[in-house]
Amino acid sequence: MRPAEPHPQTLESLHGEIWQRLADATADPAHAWRTPTLATAGPDHPDARIVILRAVDPHERTLVCFSDSRTHKVAGVRIQPVATWCFYDPVQRIQLRATGETRAHVNTAFTRAYWETLPHSSRRLYATVPRPGDRVLAPWEIPFGDHPAEQFAVLVTTVHALDWLRLGPEHHERAKFRWEDNSWEAHWACP
Ligand SMILES: Cc1cc2nc3c(=O)[nH]c(=O)nc-3n(C[C@H](O)[C@H](O)[C@H](O)COP(=O)(O)O)c2cc1C
Numbered sequence: 001m002r003p004a005e006p007h008p009q010t011l012e013s014l015h016g017e018i019w020q021r022l023a024d025a026t027a028d029p030a031h032a033w034r035t036p037t038l039a040t041a042g043p044d045h046p047d048a049r050i051v052i053l054r055a056v057d058p059h060e061r062t063l064v065c066f067s068d069s070r071t072h073k074v075a076g077v078r079i080q081p082v083a084t085w086c087f088y089d090p091v092q093r094i095q096l097r098a099t100g101e102t103r104a105h106v107n108t109a110f111t112r113a114y115w116e117t118l119p120h121s122s123r124r125l126y127a128t129v130p131r132p133g134d135r136v137l138a139p140w141e142i143p144f145g146d147h148p149a150e151q152f153a154v155l156v157t158t159v160h161a162l163d164w165l166r167l168g169p170e171h172h173e174r175a176k177f178r179w180e181d182n183s184w185e186a187h188w189a190c191p
Helices: 011-027 072-079 109-115 120-127
Strands: 037-041 046-050 055-057 062-068 082-089 094-106 152-167 172-180 183-189
Touching: 011 055, 011 152, 011 172, 011 183, 037 072, 046 072, 062 072, 062 094, 072 082, 072 094, 072 152, 082 152, 094 109, 109 152
Parallel strands: none
Antiparallel strands: 037 046, 037 082, 055 062, 062 152, 082 094, 094 152, 152 172, 172 183
């Protein structure tokens, strides 16, 4: 067995890199971490779906996405206010899971600030009369109403745990970060 070699990257620099990559993803539509899977607990079973990462604040530890306020994910976090975001970069073979308390904001000054940034074409998506998931006759026969802003939700996760994994050609690397007592506790983990 070979003696352990000093790792070329510190946990601190890896942590900074993770938040930088998340921030980069909000600015780059082609970024691999732009479209993570958001997992929530539902009323009767766990659920997962793709969302677009809209905003990141490393200091507040927040991840933000938009949704229709009538979706299952919004109902889910209202029942159990927690979510895990799963990011994957298929080229670098890096997975990141970010878990934390999650709140759905609807029809507040906070959501209106984001609403103002949306183009008309995006706003229209929140105006459907049927609720997301409702049965419709056909995709081109969906009626639209007049109050899309009231159906616009902003989901905010305040991250308290990060689980990072890279599958390398020769060995795999995993690191865990936990927000405890106002700072990040970090350690390497067996993949
Ligand atoms: C590329 C892509 C991006 C998506 N982005 C979002 C998003 O930002 N917010 C959202 O609510 N749904 C988004 N969706 C749709 C969700 O995956 C999901 O189908 C929908 O929100 C209903 O989910 P729910 O009923 O589990 O809440 C996206 C789907 C795809 C394929």
